[in-house]
Amino acid sequence: MSSRHKEFIRVKRGNKKLVLQVSKIEWMGPHEAMSKWVTAKTLDSFIELSDLDREIKQLLLDPKYFGFCSQCKNYCVNGTMHSKTHCHSCAERYLGVVH
């Protein structure tokens, strides 16, 4: 898991459970974003590390939470995607879009 994903996905250890949370970006205005953590999945705390990795990968592939930027090849949390193929920063850099 790259450090980039860690900004958007966190694992919280609860009572006998692991809670997978995803950061959700909400735009209050054109330049005012607010992120909050939403629970995507609750897992058994005895889950193997490899299974946890798989769960996280599945989250990244879930269009409900993430988009994939074909320019910088990064998974970007929804709300930071300009379109289905470009994240905000790539849209600014390569498409000349001003946010």
Ligand SMILES: [Zn+2]
């Ligand atoms: Zn990008």
